[in-house]
Each structure stands twice: as C-alpha cells, then as structure tokens.
Amino acid sequence: MRACVVTFPGSNCDRDLAVAFERVLGVRVDRVWHKRTRLDRYDLIGIPGGFSYGDHLRPGAIAARSPVMQEVVRQANDGALVLGPCNGFQILTEAGLLPGALIRNRGLAFVCRRVDLVVEGTDSPYTRGLERGRTLRLPIAHHDGGYVVDDEGLRRLEGEGRIALRYKDNPNGSTADIAGVLGGPRNNVLGLMPHPERAIEPLLGGVDGRALLAPLLAA
Amino acid sequence: MNAASTIVPEAAREHGLSEAEWHRVVGILGREPRPVELGIFSVMWSEHCSYKSSKRHLATFPTKAPWVVQGPGENAGVVDIGDGQVAVFKMESHNHPSFIEPYQGAATGVGGILRDVFTMGARPVALLNALRFGAPEHPRTRHLVRGVVAGIGGYGNCVGVPTVGGEATFHRSYNGNILVNAMAVGVAEKDRVFYAKASGIGNPVVYVGAKTGRDGIHGATMASAEFSEAKEAARPTVQVGDPFTEKLLIEACMELMATDCLVAIQDMGAAGLTSSSFEMAARGGCGVEMDLDQVPVRERNMTAYEIMLSESQERMLCVLKEGQEAEAAAVFEKWDLSFATVGRITDTGRMVIRMAGETVADVPIDPVAGASPVYDRPHEPAPPRLPFYAERLMSEEAPGDALLRLLGCPDLCAKRWIWEQYDHMVMADTVGRPGGDAAVVRVHGTEKGLALTTDCTPRYVEADPRLGGMQAVVEAWRNLITVGARPLAITNCLNFGNPERPRVMGQLVGAIEGMAEACRALDFPVVSGNVSLYNETDGRAVQPTPNVGGVGLIRDLGRMTGIAFDAPGLALLLVGECVGWMGASLYLREVLGREEGAPPPVDLAAERRAGDMVLGLIEAGIVRAAHDLSDGGLAVALAEMCMASGFGACLDVPDDNLSSTGWLFGEEQGRYLLALREADAQGALDLARNVGVLARRVGTTGGDTLILGAEPPISLDELRARHEGFLPRLMNGGA
Amino acid sequence: MQARVSIRFKDGVLDPEAAAIEGALRGLGFDGVRGVRRVRVIELDLDTNEPEAAWASVERMCERLLANPVIEDASVEILKEG
Amino acid sequence: MQARVSIRFKDGVLDPEAAAIEGALRGLGFDGVRGVRRVRVIELDLDTNEPEAAWASVERMCERLLANPVIEDASVEILKEG
Ligand SMILES: Nc1ncnc2c1ncn2[C@@H]1O[C@H](COP(=O)(O)OP(=O)(O)O)[C@@H](O)[C@H]1O
C-alpha cells in the first residue's frame, strides 16, 4: 500500500495522521507539500486537520485551491482512498469532492472533547466490517464543524448510504447530526470532523480510531 | 548636533525616564539623545525590559542543578530530560493588553511565549495558562473570561500546540487588573539548542517573519509633543496576532535550525527590534550596524522611531553565518515569510542605526542593555496574622453542604468550560489531560513524559508573602509528584502591584524569599521567569500572585498515575499531618465569608520527605491513584477523585479533639491522598513510618456515593452537578 | 479601480453568528431588532481602469475562491473612484 | 426600517485574513490585485419607522456590542427601504 499525507501551510495534524497510518497500517508514509502539481499514484491520501491558511476566508477554502488538490481530486475519482479528518473534511468539501459545507459551530466556541458516534453507512472501505449502529468514541477539536447540506443533498446522501457517521449528541449544530460523509466512485473518500488519528492507543484515551483505519488494509 | 536632538527633559519624563535616568543617558552618550535613542533608552530601561525593581531580589533564586542546562537569562530555561533531549520552558504575562482587548491580548501573549521557546530550537509541545479574573459578579468579568479564553484557544489551536493545563480563579482584587500568564514548553535535542548570543564580525543580521507595522508603540511615548511622529492620529496600542504566520514561523525556524546557517536567534517581543538587537549584541559583546530601510514594513512612511519600537507580532531577528543568506532565505521563501538582511555584526560595541542615509542612533550597547538602572526599593513586611484553628469556628453548615458549596465555588469549580475550548489533544501525545493535578505530555516517539503544572494561592501570599511564595512552589512540586514525575525545575511569573509602594514591594521581596527557600530545599531550581508589576488601578493592587510553572519528568509512562482510582475496595491513605489549619482557607472565605488568619505553615523538610516517599511508591507501581491536598483540604480532594473515577468512597471522620471541620477542610501543606490495593496498604504505611512520614488509613473506595463519616451520603451525580454547573451558568448569563 | 464583493449566506443556511448577535442585542435590551444578517465584504484595489474588465475579473475571483456556491451568494460592484 | 453597520479595522491594525486572501488570489493568477480589505457588515431589521431613532439605537448597539473600538471603526447607515 502506498500512502501519503499532504501538508498545507497551517496544517497541524499532518504528523499525527502520518503516524496513525504508519502505526495502524504498517505502511511508510510520504509527506507531500501542497505546491506539488504531480503526484505518484497513491492508494491512500491523507488530508490532515489543522488550520490551513489560518482558516482565513473560509476553513479549507484556500487549501482546496492549492496545486496539489487537482491531483488529489483526480486520484480520488480514480478510486484512491482519500481520508480527511477535521480541516481535511473542510478542504474536501471546498474542493467539491464531498457535498455540503462546514460552518461555524452552533455554540460559536471551539469544542475539544470526546464524542460518541454512530456508524451508519457501512458500504465503504473505511466502515466495511463495522456493524451498523455501533458506537465509536472519537475526539473532536474544531471551531467550524457545523455540516450544512440542502434537503435535496441530504436525501441523496441518505439514499446512497453515504452518511458514514452521526453524532449521538450533536456538538456543533450539524444538519441531521452528520459527522462524516462518504464520496468518490466507490465511497473511497471519507471526510469527518472527528479525529480517528488521535484515538489509536489506550494511552491517548481510546483505540476506536483504529476501527476506521484498519479496514483499509483490505481495501 | 542636529535639530532633532534638542530634547528637553520633559520628553524624557514622558518616556518614563526619571531625572536621574535622564542624566545617566546624557552621561553615557556625552550628549543629549536623538529621538530614536531616547526611545531606545526608554524601552530598554523600562521595568518590563530591565527588571530594575526586581533584579536584585531575583538574583537570590537558586538556578543550578546537575540537570539544568540553561538557567534564567536566555529566552527560556533548559533542563536535561535524558537521551540527549532537553525541555525548554518559560512563563510570561500579558495582563494589561488582555484587560484592554481580551481576545487579542491573550492571543498575542500565547504567541510571544511560544516564540521564546522555539527561538531556542525547541519544538513547542504544550501550553498552559494561569488566569486570575475579578469577582464573577463584576460587570466586566464575563466579557473578559470569554475573550481571554477564546483568544488563548484561538492562538494555540491554530498553531497546533496543545493547551494542556493551567489555573483559573476569581477574586475582586483583580476587578481592574486581570492576570493572564501563559507558559510554553518545548523539546529539543540537547546539542541543537540555540542561544541569543550574537557573534562573528561581519556576519549578517537578518529579519524574518511578519512585516513591521505601527502596532504596539507605547501610547505614552506617542503623546510626546516633541516628535512629529506623535502628532499623527492615535494608533492602536494593542497588537493583533496572527497564529497562522506563527505556525509558518515555527516550521521555518525548525527548518533553518536543521541547517548550518544560524549563529544566534531571538524573537522580537516587547520593544521589538530594539530589545532583540541590543540583547543579542550585549550577550555576545559585539556591535551591530543596522539599516532600517531594509526592514520589511507593512505601512507606508514608517519612521525609524516607529520601526525600532514597533511590537508587531510573529517576527524574529537572527545572526547568520556569512555567505549563507541564500540558503536561509530559501527556507523562509518556502514558508511565505519575509526575509531581509538588515545589518551586520561589528566589533565596535556600538549600535549604529541608519535610515535614509542618516544616522538615527549611535549608542554603546553595554550601558543600555547591561548596565540599566537597578533599584533597591524600600519594602515593608506584611502585618503578621494570627493562626486560626478549626476549634474557633462556629459554622451552621453541615459538612456535606459545605463540601458542595466549595466544589461549586468559582475557584474550585470544574474548568471544563475553559479547557474544552482549547485543543488539548493535538500532536497526539497528551496522555494526562486537563482535570487532574499535572498535565502529562509524552515526549514524541518515546515512552517518557513531561509533567506540567501551574500553581499559586494568592490569598496565602497576601496573608504572608514568604509562606505564600513557598506554598506556590511546594504545590507545584506535589502536583508533579502525584502523576509520578520527578520534579525538575520551575519557571514563574511574578504579578504584583506598584513596587514604589513599600507594602507591595514587601510582598514581592517576601514571595521571592519564600520561593527561593522552597526551591533550594526541594532541589527544584528556577530556570526562567517573568515579572509583571504595576498591576493596580486607583491605588488598589491585585492580590500578590507569583505563579509557578513546574516541569517534571516521568521516565516510564507505564507508571504514570492520575487522580481517578480504577476500582472499588481500594484503601485510601492520607499522607501528611492534620491539625485543622483554617487560616486563609477556602472554607473560611467561601463558607463563612471571612478572609483572615495566617496561611498554613510550610515545613520544607517534611514536604520533601513526603514527596520523595510518594514518588517512590508510585515508581514501585503500587499506587492506583494519587491527589495532592490543597484548596478545600481532604474532603475536596477526595470528592475530586470520586468525580474523576466514577466510584464513590467512604471517609473516616475521627472524633478526636480535631473538629470535623478542620479534618475535612483544613489546608495543611505537605499532604497527599493515595489509593492502593488492600494488599499494598500496610507495606506503604510501614515504609512511611520508616522514613518518618506521617501516614494513615482514612477510608475505602467504592459505591456511588461519597460518605463523610456519619454524614448522609452524597451521590456522585450531585457532586458533579455542583462542580460542573457553576462556570457554564456564569458564562451563559446566570449565576 | 476599486471593487467590492458582498457575500451572504444563501436563504435557508442558518447563520449561528447572526443568531448570536441577535440574541445578544436582545439581551442588552434592544428589543426592536427583528432580524440580523451578516455580510462579508471584501474590497479590492485593482490594477486596471476598465470597469468591464475589472468586473469580469472579480466575478471570476468569486467563482474560483471568494464565495462558496454551496452556501453563499456573492455580488460584485465596481466603484469608479479609487 | 433597515440599518447597515460597516465595521473596518482601524488604520495600522494588522488584518491577517485580508493578507491571506490577497496571497491566495495571486496564487490563482490574479496578478492585478494590489490590495484587499475586509469589511464586516451587519444588516439589521428594526421595529421602527423613525430614521433618527433607528440611527441612534444602532449607534448604541455598535458601542455596546457590534464593534470593538480598540481595533475597529464602525459606521452606520439607515436604509429607508426595508
Ligand atoms: N486556565 C486553564 N487552562 C487550562 N486548564 C485549566 C485552566 N484552569 C484550570 N485548568 C485545569 O483544571 C484542573 C484543575 O485546576 P486546579 O483547580 O487549578 O488544580 P490544582 O488545584 O490541582 O492546581 C487542572 O487540570 C488544570 O490544568
């Protein structure tokens, strides 16, 4: 498996995501700078959390227009696995790889806590093998995690089984409690506000992040 | 002399220089200063930069230990943490700006303290903050809390350094002067620590980071009618921070430091380009020539005065090896940051500053940076207070109600509302999260951890500065011990009122004396710190607040402990002596509304014995949970452990001559509460007796209620509701 | 030449910040407030003197970066002066 | 009655967001951009038909909540329509 993690100016979970790929999947992870215009073909591309471009304009907006993203979109449409936690989710929606958008949390404040999530769409390389309805406990840490999608878009997501995760107790005002969304030709793109990469060992307070990463070895 | 140099001492006064200082300036220069020079003397000799009131007292701190690599005097302190690694840390205040503009003031405070750490080659790994607000019901308090917390989070979250701990307390003495102290901790390779010591004649002096604007130039200075600059519209004295640029600057500096280009580096903090250039040159004993036309600016027509005094954020000054500018420039270009060669190192010992072909300053460096005035201000001790034992107390309140009241009071209530706004998990190494005694951050890629805490009990310091100073140090020490860390060293931030008042100066002197004594007794040296004076409004000073930031090392995270016990049926052991000391206690203040009495005495030898013993038990792997006793005493400590555990406990309340109030709520120092398996308890008690530490069995864990002797049980839900309720209620407009 | 871009949330996107401002104003006793909307305005100085060209260029900036069509509407004005 | 409050940073105050937008536009090839400024605009629907009263009330809202006088300047317009 060939894996990489992209670094944008202001990314700050790029190392964490690379470490999680290495630990859970046992792969070597290339670190890719956002100015790259051509990428080797990857099986797994991580779009990390953080504050790319300081969240200026809109979170993820400027990063989504950086040169490397055209290549990421191309490979995603080719079926490569693309995982974007937190700012990664914002970047993927801004880049049009996933529907909807993320706006300021309903409570207006930054929220960092562990939340319970319910697994819903199990037809994806990430959630395959997870039981529908299973609870995962993962950390969130964001200021702009309110997922917005119009009624039409919501119906489509639900109809196509592309809502990967919902919050049990909505922390940010997301439409329909949506915490993670699938996209791409074979649900190979996952954007989610929680941070699976922060929950891969007991010492960090949980291992449920492994549940979303480990299945990728079989993908 | 040119026309601009005919400055009258009036201008000097407006620059905050005393008449004597003015004559000293003229003596040093052999002439009257030019405007830029006057500005330079003014900021370099300000209390903030020169420590003129506190210097002689700070000199009494113990600063050495075999593990100390760098003590005070550099941008941050450095201690050895084994395996060729060091921890780099410092604490600093941003009180005044945070009162004026809480969001930006607090945010830029975080930015500044981070730069102090990464300028030494350390990657920042943790942030802490010690916050003191006015009374909760004061009309400004809520606005200040909201802004300060959002600002700290806004900056730390964006740069991606976890904010893992701190303190937040409330007292009316801070109504007009809140305290916002931030601490940053970094990790570096021991042989890759960089210092702010310029050297190498001919080496380029390089400016990197954000561009310089007119922000933060001192308001009082701007009011001077002598300067044409001052006649322009009033300028903002509050700086706006840009954590995004800071993040780029961290990464760029880390990359630069991995090359072989760098000789010296210092952040541009207070007094910006002036202090960074003077201090680097002074440490290296060399001179500097600077050309201000090369400084990257973001506004038009900036004068030399403004450029030298601007406190724009996110900037650094470096000395590079000659001929390596291009390599360094490429790094900063990659990160979209400004890079400009603004000067050279010379052998003249003078700072010569030119702009537009004119010399705007030419001053000897040593007398400005090294020989600033030092004062021995008159100081007066605090009036002694009488001890106050529990027998003297008449309280109507049942112990259970008093406990609930304490758990829900502003100082003790859960600070979740605060720390959930901080990303305390980014970097994926936070193994001891907020809510316990000390936070614990794993050293990346290793099995060891840094334990971090900030502590101070201002009401003790007010009651008895020396004892209060000691207590701040020993509480930090205990908080490190309870997670299983070997305490290494402290940083501190001394927040006091106007030092020109002998009573206030007496508080400062007393607190330093007590801190120094405690540090010596515990082998817990001071490696960095900061002083913030003049925290007063209309002659009313803040409670004296010497915040202590403690750092300790856990060699094996497998042996880390926390405050949560993990099973029912564990034995609870109380380590340390109980006499029912109620003077200056939280119980006295919150339950009886009295702020009086002498604070609890500190027996440094006993502290050391107890701490060493507890650490030994933890390292032996038999302690299942540990908590130190501080505010609110035994009952509060046990309640906190229960809430964190999800298990209840049963506490014995002896009916000897110690009243139950003193037993439950007294604040004697040097105490710990430990949970151990039954099978290990007797061994621990034997060990305590052997090393001369008082310890006894006081209860058992289990159930879902807290039972204090014969009192009615209190459910964990009720404890939590009171503990967690206060701050959200206050911030949502209730309380 | 100067241009001004005004960006608003589309109808149906609930703006939590606007709601909070409205709530806070009521809390301060400003009862007469019936609705609050936020507009993010970006002013640009452009290197051209051709209003048409300026307008076309700023429209493209909106499409490519300044607004997110999923949630926002943008409108462009060209200010002759400046 | 409708009111519009326009809030700008005071001269000399750093606006990192504007700088980031300018950089991003250049990165996308919009070379003609020489300067970017942000304005926070808040539109209010008010329960009154008196322009004077509306103006005074909105001025007070600015002082008490909408603008941060330490770093921002606010200006109020009353839009007759609405
Ligand atoms: N301003 C703050 N920032 C981050 N964490 C805080 C802050 N205030 C309190 N905390 C956290 O809340 C917990 C309890 O704080 P405190 O009552 O001061 O502990 P202690 O009495 O053990 O010193 C600690 O984990 C502390 O780090």
Ligand SMILES: [Mg+2]
């Ligand atoms: Mg403690």
